[in-house]
Amino acid sequence: MTEWIVDLRPRVDRAGLSRVQQLLPALGPEDRLTLVFEREDAHQTGPVVRLLEKWGLGWQPRGGHGELYFLHAGRHLPRA
Numbered sequence: 001m002t003e004w005i006v007d008l009r010p011r012v013d014r015a016g017l018s019r020v021q022q023l024l025p026a027l028g029p030e031d032r033l034t035l036v037f038e039r040e041d042a043h044q045t046g047p048v049v050r051l052l053e054k055w056g057l058g059w060q061p062r063g064g065h066g067e068l069y070f071l072h073a074g075r076h077l078p079r080a
Contacts, residue, residue, distance in 0.1 A: 001030040008037050012044040020048060024055040027075065033057070035071040042069040053079065 004023060008016040020035065027033060035048060045061075048071065052059050058077030062070040 001032065002028065004031065004033045006033065006035050008035055008048070009041075010038060011041060012037065012048065017047055017051065020051055024051065024057070027055075027057070029075050031074060032076075033073040035073065037069040037071070039064065039067050039069045045071060 004027070006016070006020055006023065008020075020033075023033065035045075037045065042061075049059060052071075052073050056079075057073045057075055058079040059071050059073040060077055062072060064070055
């Protein structure tokens with residue numbers, strides 16, 4: 001199992017979405033992807049979630065401590 005982390009701070013932009021899209025084909029069945037957002041940008045997760053769903057990954061949102069918000073994704077997680 002490999003854990004990948006993609007930091008999408010300070011905002012979700014085209015470059016960040018591209019990084020996520022390039023990584024998704026490499027995720028194995030037990031790998032986990034953690035996406036990091038600014039807490040204030042939690043409403044900007046839509047394009048990222050659509051990518052995850054397109055690649056058949058499940059995901060779970062997690063609030064962080066202080067200023068961070070996380071999405072944990074993987075093929076082993078339930079789809080929303």
